[in-house]
Amino acid sequence: MAKPVITLSDVAAAAGVSLSTASKALNGTDRISAATRQHVRTTADQLGFRHNALARSFARGRSQTIGVLTHRASNPFTRVVLATAATELGAKEQAILLYDARIDDHDVTESILQLRARRIDGVIVIGTGTSFPTPSLTSRFDVPVIYAFTYTENPDDVTITSDDDAIGRIAIQHLLSKGRRKIAHITAEPHDNAAVKRAASAKEMLAEAGLAWAAPVRFGRWREDWGAEAAAAVLAESPDVDAIFCGSDAIARGAERAVRAAGRDVPGDVSLIGVDNWEQLMHDQRTSRHLTTVDVGLEEIGRQVAAQLLEPDPKPGIQYVAPQIVTAETT
Amino acid sequence: MAKPVITLSDVAAAAGVSLSTASKALNGTDRISAATRQHVRTTADQLGFRHNALARSFARGRSQTIGVLTHRASNPFTRVVLATAATELGAKEQAILLYDARIDDHDVTESILQLRARRIDGVIVIGTGTSFPTPSLTSRFDVPVIYAFTYTENPDDVTITSDDDAIGRIAIQHLLSKGRRKIAHITAEPHDNAAVKRAASAKEMLAEAGLAWAAPVRFGRWREDWGAEAAAAVLAESPDVDAIFCGSDAIARGAERAVRAAGRDVPGDVSLIGVDNWEQLMHDQRTSRHLTTVDVGLEEIGRQVAAQLLEPDPKPGIQYVAPQIVTAETT
Numbered sequence: 086m087a088k089p090v091i092t093l094s095d096v097a098a099a100a101g102v103s104l105s106t107a108s109k110a111l112n113g114t115d116r117i118s119a120a121t122r123q124h125v126r127t128t129a130d131q132l133g134f135r136h137n138a139l140a141r142s143f144a145r146g147r148s149q150t151i152g153v154l155t156h157r158a159s160n161p162f163t164r165v166v167l168a169t170a171a172t173e174l175g176a177k178e179q180a181i182l183l184y185d186a187r188i189d190d191h192d193v194t195e196s197i198l199q200l201r202a203r204r205i206d207g208v209i210v211i212g213t214g215t216s217f218p219t220p221s222l223t224s225r226f227d228v229p230v231i232y233a234f235t236y237t238e239n240p241d242d243v244t245i246t247s248d249d250d251a252i253g254r255i256a257i258q259h260l261l262s263k264g265r266r267k268i269a270h271i272t273a274e275p276h277d278n279a280a281v282k283r284a285a286s287a288k289e290m291l292a293e294a295g296l297a298w299a300a301p302v303r304f305g306r307w308r309e310d311w312g313a314e315a316a317a318a319v320l321a322e323s324p325d326v327d328a329i330f331c332g333s334d335a336i337a338r339g340a341e342r343a344v345r346a347a348g349r350d351v352p353g354d355v356s357l358i359g360v361d362n363w364e365q366l367m368h369d370q371r372t373s374r375h376l377t378t379v380d381v382g383l384e385e386i387g388r389q390v391a392a393q394l395l396e397p398d399p400k401p402g403i404q405y406v407a408p409q410i411v412t413a414e415t416t
Numbered sequence: 417m418a419k420p421v422i423t424l425s426d427v428a429a430a431a432g433v434s435l436s437t438a439s440k441a442l443n444g445t446d447r448i449s450a451a452t453r454q455h456v457r458t459t460a461d462q463l464g465f466r467h468n469a470l471a472r473s474f475a476r477g478r479s480q481t482i483g484v485l486t487h488r489a490s491n492p493f494t495r496v497v498l499a500t501a502a503t504e505l506g507a508k509e510q511a512i513l514l515y516d517a518r519i520d521d522h523d524v525t526e527s528i529l530q531l532r533a534r535r536i537d538g539v540i541v542i543g544t545g546t547s548f549p550t551p552s553l554t555s556r557f558d559v560p561v562i563y564a565f566t567y568t569e570n571p572d573d574v575t576i577t578s579d580d581d582a583i584g585r586i587a588i589q590h591l592l593s594k595g596r597r598k599i600a601h602i603t604a605e606p607h608d609n610a611a612v613k614r615a616a617s618a619k620e621m622l623a624e625a626g627l628a629w630a631a632p633v634r635f636g637r638w639r640e641d642w643g644a645e646a647a648a649a650v651l652a653e654s655p656d657v658d659a660i661f662c663g664s665d666a667i668a669r670g671a672e673r674a675v676r677a678a679g680r681d682v683p684g685d686v687s688l689i690g691v692d693n694w695e696q697l698m699h700d701q702r703t704s705r706h707l708t709t710v711d712v713g714l715e716e717i718g719r720q721v722a723a724q725l726l727e728p729d730p731k732p733g734i735q736y737v738a739p740q741i742v743t744a745e746t747t
Contacts, residue, residue, distance in 0.1 A: 168495040
């Protein structure tokens with residue numbers, strides 16, 4: 086038979102003190118005498134009150150701990166998903182045990198053994214974006230596994246990630262809504278899944294408006310200096326360009342410097358939109374908005390993985406979080 | 417008598433299989449037969465192998481879990497300390513249980529009771545900077561408590577945080593090393609502890625070089641638009657200013673736009689240095705450096721709190737992490 090749960094009321098009754106005094110004694114305030122505090126604590130220990138939370142979960146075969154596997158926890162996007170998920174899980178009394186950089190290498194088998202030994206309640210795998218897939222680990226655990234801000238090649242995996250198709254579409258919709266018709270695109274490597282999908286959906290959106298790119302798409306890197314170099318080339322070859330959809334905020338920051346250096350006004354002559362909502366991620370509520378951007382929904386991904394992980398029937402497949410336009414000074 | 421620790425070798429021996437087969441069976445790879453996998457798992461369960469980690473810590477009276485209390489986990493600086501500490505603790509098989517926004521309000525007593533019931537091994541309190549103190553909670557726990565990126569008013573608390581005195585000094589040293597002599601300062605509120613300390617130590621450093629501020633210090637807000645407004649005013653009143661020490665990177669970004677808009681070259685006419693290493697925090701290894709800045713050491717704070725929390729005799733008082741100059745294009 087399971088032991089009954091020992092409550093604070095049980096401790097107070099056994100110690101012969103009020104509920105309020107028992108609470109003060111156990112939470113360490115100084116507003117009661119040392120003798121009373123010691124008496125209540127001894128009583129609580131004898132009853133097993135302090136041991137209760139862990140003992141109860143142990144009896145249930147659960148640790149109230151979620152294993153989290155990251156490719157690279159120092160990645161700034163990973164940090165946002167991680168901190169948001171940890172906050173939501175903490176509100177549900179779930180701890181996280183983070184294993185960084187143990188997904189791809191030989192450590193993964195050891196990680197899995199250790200997480201199983203810990204009797205974790207579930208696993209969250211956090212990637213660094215949709216640029217490349219994460220190996221599926223679902224079959225190697227007997228607890229729920231959910232993938233965040235990445236994707237796997239197993240269609241049955243439960244995955245919550247950003248929506249590159251929608252990102253490309255809403256960026257172009259926004260520029261069209263500002264009256265722009267001569268739109269160029271600067272983005273990252275031509276073999277990067279996120280870059281390719283955003284470019285393709287943006288092109289479709291343009292086609293629906295009867296338009297095409299005003300200059301060939303520039304594929305390069307997710308970097309500020311690439312944004313500057315490519316924007317200078319775009320303006321030299323296609324001087325009538327009136328907007329540039331930049332694949333990331335870093336690219337957009339570089340593009341802005343090049344546009345201004347070419348003597349063009351932003352947004353008067355050339356509108357710029359990035360992707361990532363870098364200013365918000367970095368500056369929290371302190372920011373003053375400068376760059377128009379697309380928020381890909383990292384915090385929402387963190388909230389959703391925390392909410393869905395321990396649900397009884399998580400939905401297999403990829404759930405996309407809707408991106409949001411954040412309008413500022415550059416459009 | 418404590419039960420002996422059950423190892424993978426014990427499971428392999430009891431099941432009559434090799435260590436490699438036992439490992440494969442328990443970590444879920446498909447490279448062995450279902451019958452063998454089931455046999456090994458049943459053997460492991462009978463021996464209590466899978467229950468081992470939690471049972472062992474329970475017997476020790478420990479949960480291998482660290483309680484983390486944050487003012488606001490969505491703060492971008494908090495996220496860096498949190499993710500770094502969680503990574504380091506994970507490498508030591510320590511989970512974190514995050515309670516966000518439960519330090520200052522009425523929830524703190526409930527948080528403390530719940531963390532005690534969970535039998536956490538220690539507590540990390542993560543602040544949002546050195547602008548204001550955190551209430552001391554040390555006496556309310558019977559496990560070690562350490563404060564990160566904040567400070568308390570209890571001199572016995574173990575605290576690891578950024579060094580505003582050193583930040584002000586090295587920023588000025590850097591500008592002096594670049595030959596600048598007419599230096600101005602734009603920073604945040606005059607009642608903000610971090611802003612005040614950085615301004616005071618910068619002034620001392622100037623005085624040691626026989627100099628004074630080239631314009632009155634502008635106190636305002638930690639914001640990009642304040643940086644632009646204040647830099648425009650500084651240049652209008654003191655046209656011979658050749659460098660601006662900006663209290664944060666956001667202020668520096670705004671100042672740079674105003675300096676360029678005034679027709680001055682950066683860094684040719686006016687050098688700019690910020691504080692925070694925003695580009696690194698945001699862009700990880702992808703960044704191309706633009707803004708010269710002071711890295712205040714958030715990752716080092718995260719590493720140090722994780723390393724010191726469970727040491728037998730943590731050193732009471734404030735330990736300051738050394739800031740680092742990150743030189744880029746604006747100086």
